[in-house]
Amino acid sequence: MAGRRLPPSPVTKIMELDPRFAQSLVDIVAAELNKNVNITDNHGVIIASFSKERVSHIHEAAARMLISGPIREFSVTAEQEMQLKGVRQGFNVPIMTGAGCVGVIGVSGAPDTAAPYARLAAKFVEAALESNARQEKLVRALKEKEELQSILLNKMISVQEEERKKISRELHDETSQALTSIIVGLRVLSEHVHSESEREKILAMRDLAVKTLEDVHHLAVQLRPALLDDLGLVAAAQKYVENYSRQYSITVDLNVVNLSRQRFLPEIEITLYRILQEALTNIAKHAKATQVRVLLKKQRDKLVLTIKDNGIGFDDDILNGVGSDTCLGIHGMHERIALLSGEFYIDSAPGKGTVITVEIPLDRRKKTESGLGQAH
Structure with a gap:
């Protein structure tokens, strides 16, 4: 019968064990040790167990240690198994990370015999958690790097487009108008000269200015089309x-x-x-x-x-x-x-x-x- 979920300890919130991850660790440890293994969270609730029916039960001995006493290893005797809810005879070891105790891992059996297995299991789980935390940190760092690269690229393109727009407008409004004035002036000048050769030279210059105006217009459109x-x-x-x-x-x-x-x-x-x-x-x-x-x-x-x-x-x-x-x-x-x-x-x-x-x-x-x- 499942016990009542106890309130959390009034301490700073720390990392919580993922039940699926914890169950995968229990399966590995139980297979290696050939022992009945369970893991509680940092409130004493069993979140993973070789005996699946124990999951979600309160491990009363672990809950008492986590809430009221100092964080420590503890054994469960045959007598205590009869007295307390959700516990079995064995040895239990806190699972410690840099943030503190995240739960308890227990190995069933005679306490003296189970103790070394429980300590070994705790070390394995702590190593797995540390490795998982490092991997998550690397993934977060990679994601942050990708997001930063995206932001920088976005800014670069934004600045580039703004500069294109500015240059395009300058080419269209200023350079094009100046070239148009030159073209008109050359046309007027060609009508006031008397030498045919001079007129041809002026008109050739006008044609060159017209070609340049077309090129400027094309460049302005390429940079940033007004349309x-x-x-x-x-x-x-x-x-x-x-x-x-x-x-x-x-x-x-x-x-x-x-x-x-x-x-x-x-x-x-x-x-x-x-x-x-x-x-x-x-x-x-x-x-x-x-x-x-x-x-x-x-x-x-x-x-x-x-x-x-x-x-x-x-x-x-x-x-x-x-x-x-x-x-x-x-x-x-x-x-x-x-x-x-x-x-x-x-x-x-x-x-x-x-x-x-x-x-x-x-x-x-x-x-x-x-x-x-x-x-x-």
């Missing part, structure tokens, strides 16, 4: 694909499903835009493709971007390297997607083209100190 901020991902993607096809003579079929002018979180929009930009740039540089299919769709609670080309492809093993621009670009995509708890897949084979798939959830985001949305 992305003003009209959103779909409009920016459509414009980028249009300019890309014209620049590289590669046919790009953009298919948008379940989307129109819907807006999403700024960090999601800029991430998908950068993925599209990086993937198409890699295709132009390395794939030797003539056709690209881009699918952007909303699928339930996530956005899916798929980019498929008919290029030369590559061996997936190349992704393990870090020496090529392609690999660096792919790793950069993966890092951006990971910040949003997204998924990144790439499928390629020599001669069979490449398929990149990105999935970003809309209803859950990785919590970090600073969101990419600060770049907007």
Whole structure:
């Protein structure tokens, strides 16, 4: 019959034993010693036992020692087994950790005979707990390191996007206006000279300024398209694909499903835009493709971007390297997607083209100190 659960000792709270972990230790110790073994928690409640029916019973002798007396080893005689609830004849040893006593382990049998086995069992359990605690500490440290790396990467991308936006605006508002003024001035000047050769020189300079203005405009769009901020991902993607096809003579079929002018979180929009930009740039540089299919769709609670080309492809093993621009670009995509708890897949084979798939959830985001949305 199970005893009444006793109140905890009025001391500083310490680590509690996990019952499943304790039971696994009992099974190991009992098998090795060929003895009946049980473990109580730091209140004297049996949480693991070779005799499973004893689990959740109060070990009255352990409970009394833990609550009222000094932490110590103790034996249970045959007479005490008859008098106290939940106890058996044997020897019991406190389980000690750096925080204090976390429970008691007992080995049944004649106390003098059981004592060395109980002490050995306690040492084993304490070593297992210490090892488990070290492992948990390492796991926590690794998790904290990963979270810190994520925060730092997030901040870096945020600062980078803000700087891109600033430079893009300066190029568009200041540099472009200055070049436009020069172009107009050169045109006016060409109409006031009398020498044909001088006029041709001035007009040649004007044509060079026009070409420079076009390059500046293209650079500003590459750095940060105004459409992305003003009209959103779909409009920016459509414009980028249009300019890309014209620049590289590669046919790009953009298919948008379940989307129109819907807006999403700024960090999601800029991430998908950068993925599209990086993937198409890699295709132009390395794939030797003539056709690209881009699918952007909303699928339930996530956005899916798929980019498929008919290029030369590559061996997936190349992704393990870090020496090529392609690999660096792919790793950069993966890092951006990971910040949003997204998924990144790439499928390629020599001669069979490449398929990149990105999935970003809309209803859950990785919590970090600073969101990419600060770049907007």
